Amino acid sequence: MKLIGLNREEVKQTFKNGEFTIAVYGMGKMGLPLAAVFADHGARVIGVDINAKVVEMISNGENHIKEEPGLDELVRKNVKAGRLRATTDGAWAAKQADVMVILVPTLTDERGNLKLSPVYDVAEKISQGLEKGDIVITEATMPPGTTESLIPIFEKSGLKLGEFGLAHAPERTMTGTAIRDITGQYPKIVGASDEATLEAVIGIYETINRKGVIPMSSIKAAEAVKVFEGVYRDVNIALANELAMWCEEHSLDALEVFQAANTQPYCHLHMPGAGVGGHCIPVYPWFIINLAKKTNPRLTKIAREINDYMPHHIVELTVKGLNKIGKPLKDSNILVLGLTFRGGVREFMKSAAIPIIKELKEWGARVYAYDPLCTQEDAKRFGAEWKEDFKGIDAVIITADHREFKELDLEKLASEMRGKVIVDGRNVVKLEEAKKYGFICLRVGRV
Known part of the structure; x- marks a missing residue:
């Protein structure tokens, strides 16, 4: 009909x-x-x-x-x-x-x-x-x-x-x-x-x-709605990441500041983290950038630069954590937890783990990976060795907010790891509990 x-x-x-x-x-x-x-x-x-x-x-x-x-x-x-x-x-x-x-x-x-x-x-x-x-x-x-x-x-x-x-x-x-x-x-x-x-x-x-x-x-207005939704999120995540790195410099806890600021109804600071992945948020801004003729979408471009920088910043935090235990990045054993771009979804598009693994290896680290949604072949494809325990590991980097990583047995980690450094790129680790077991825990916005 x-x-x-x-x-x-x-x-x-x-x-x-x-x-x-x-x-x-x-x-x-x-x-x-x-x-x-x-x-x-x-x-x-x-x-x-x-x-x-x-x-x-x-x-x-x-x-x-x-x-x-x-x-x-x-x-x-x-x-x-x-x-x-x-x-x-x-x-x-x-x-x-x-x-x-x-x-x-x-x-x-x-x-x-x-x-x-x-x-x-x-x-x-x-x-x-x-x-x-x-x-x-x-x-x-x-x-x-x-x-x-x-x-x-x-x-x-x-x-x-x-x-x-x-x-x-x-x-x-x-x-x-x-x-x-x-x-x-x-x-x-x-x-x-x-x-x-x-x-x-x-x-x-x-x-x-x-x-x-x-x-x-x-029709064109309807198409713009979805694209603008993604651009909004990308730009606001970039702002959160920029403010979080400023907080690191000034010895502040970004999440504490953000949560207080967001009690004001006109403030909506997003969550900082290891990077922006997936098929949507990191891609849609380029629709706007590539279609621009007379306008110059500077803010949109800068937001992309900031968010693409965050995996490198996670490596910087890892170096800081290792320095605190007197360990160089070269020849360290690093375990990356999470190969997917976000928790609960087996998708790899612009996953933060991929450039993190690549850069760690360039600096001479031995890089291992584990993800409950992935296989040994996935880890190998991205240049890491598969590892399901924490024995001999100097630093753990969390790049996906899988449920399993929110429930990490920190006591078990403390007993198995060679070093006690956690770089929490998804804000899933309970800091006070980590401190209790002697971990140096760094995250975007708090070092």
């Missing part, structure tokens, strides 16, 4: 009655939860992915995103009910669907230059099945203006924009909380090519999101 021309309440009713089909392109960490949520609210859903193994698993009711709470049940339930199925044939899915959602990965280099071939490939497939009255929605985060750049591809179908609708509704989710985020943690942002498409898309997302929808004046 085509949705353009229906008001949002009519769309909600047809949604719940299962009267239209949504194709979700990209069955990854964001796409599969979205497809399962759509199906759970009544829509007929086709999940599309180029990975035949992923498609086979979904078709059998199996969830391949194991770190997503609740997704196992949601996939199994809706496949069994016949509301969710999967295919590798994107053109076929487009012919069956009334709404197509693009949520494939947007790959970038270190400076945020996009490799949009996955998005273009999906757009080509959709153009082969696009019909009058269909709606295409991009959810993948892209530089403002990208969604509308796809219009010539969609028009290969023989239709002109207006005969089909186009919208952007940026995903606002995190791995590990995707279902919660999709269904009501934040309102959905939506921008569309015309009022009729906007009305229909509002109806779609109001059906699945308890917090509702914020309509934007344009």
Whole structure:
């Protein structure tokens, strides 16, 4: 059933009655939860992915995103009910669907230059099945203006924009909380090519999101919302890191100062740390920087420089800690706890551990690593030896806030380590307890 021309309440009713089909392109960490949520609210859903193994698993009711709470049940339930199925044939899915959602990965280099071939490939497939009255929605985060750049591809179908609708509704989710985020943690942002498409898309997302929808004046404005969210966080983390390093110089505890300052409602100092990782926060600022023509986004650039500097600062803190026990960095045994960029997620994009390991080795240290989500092969790939105990270690560096690292047995560490230095890059160690066992504990903002 085509949705353009229906008001949002009519769309909600047809949604719940299962009267239209949504194709979700990209069955990854964001796409599969979205497809399962759509199906759970009544829509007929086709999940599309180029990975035949992923498609086979979904078709059998199996969830391949194991770190997503609740997704196992949601996939199994809706496949069994016949509301969710999967295919590798994107053109076929487009012919069956009334709404197509693009949520494939947007790959970038270190400076945020996009490799949009996955998005273009999906757009080509959709153009082969696009019909009058269909709606295409991009959810993948892209530089403002990208969604509308796809219009010539969609028009290969023989239709002109207006005969089909186009919208952007940026995903606002995190791995590990995707279902919660999709269904009501934040309102959905939506921008569309015309009022009729906007009305229909509002109806779609109001059906699945308890917090509702914020309509934007344009597709480009909707794209900017998600990008600006990431830039805000990057700039504010950089400010926190800069103030924390100032606190080190002036013998202050940055977290003590920050927590007191944040009791004032207009102050929102973020948490300093070992660095900013992932596919989002360190990447989105480059969208703004790279698209700037007349403006010069100096603050955004400086924030990137500060946050990229933090892994080096962790090495500086390690040297300070070793100096306190009379040990040079060269030939020291250093154990890096955490290879992923954040706790609970097996992702390595711009992980602080990677440059830290590299620099420690350049200075002649023997570097070991452990991460409860990783393998010996992961450690070897990043240049470290795998180690699951603390025997003979001179200094421990914590670079990911995994639950296991928040519960470290400091008494056991004290009995096994050769030196007693902890560099806490994620503010997870209880300082008073560490002091009780004789540790020199350094963190960003307190030395």
